[in-house]
Amino acid sequence: MNYGVIIWLSLLVVFLIAEASTVMLISLWFAAGSLAALVVCLLGGSWGLQVGVALVVSNILLLALRPLARKYFTPKLVKTNVDSVAGSQGLVTIAIDNVSAQGQVKLGAMVWTARSTSGEPITEGTLVRVDKVEGVKVFVTPVEVLEKV
Numbered sequence: 540m541n542y543g544v545i546i547w548l549s550l551l552v553v554f555l556i557a558e559a560s561t562v563m564l565i566s567l568w569f570a571a572g573s574l575a576a577l578v579v580c581l582l583g584g585s586w587g588l589q590v591g592v593a594l595v596v597s598n599i600l601l602l603a604l605r606p607l608a609r610k611y612f613t614p615k616l617v618k619t620n621v622d623s624v625a626g627s628q629g630l631v632t633i634a635i636d637n638v639s640a641q642g643q644v645k646l647g648a649m650v651w652t653a654r655s656t657s658g659e660p661i662t663e664g665t666l667v668r669v670d671k672v673e674g675v676k677v678f679v680t681p682v683e684v685l686e687k688v
Contacts, residue, residue, distance in 0.1 A: 543586065544577065547593075558570065564609060571596060572600070621672055625671055627668070629647070630644065630665070631666075631667055634663045635661040646669065654678050
């Protein structure tokens with residue numbers, strides 16, 4: 540009985556099951572290496588040749604094809620409108636006071652609930668910059684306006 544066929548066939552199945560359960564595009568290349576070694580085994584190659592073919596094929600496929608496969612199978616992250624809010628400037632429409640949990644800022648055409656990043660109150664009519672967005676709240680800092688001479 541040829542134990543090499545059993546070993547390589549078992550490794551092929553194990554790597555395919557591992558790839559199916561993780562979808563990391565790593566085990567797939569080792570399954571291909573096991574398949575290549577299985578072919579060498581069936582053609583009568585020595586144990587050392589089988590292991591060498593398995594390692595070489597697996598590593599070449601891993602290094603050459605994994606980046607391409609990840610590029611096409613990894614979902615693209617699409618920025619949302621919320622991502623464009625950070626860094627934008629707006630006008631305080633209701634005075635911001637973190638202690639009493641009140642404040643609103645108008646950013647473009649949208650009105651957002653606002654809090655002061657520093658914790659200091661900000662008066663109505665102040666020009667502010669958005670530092671971060673958390674849920675439906677923006678955290679803002681007053682923008683210092685340079686006076687023209």
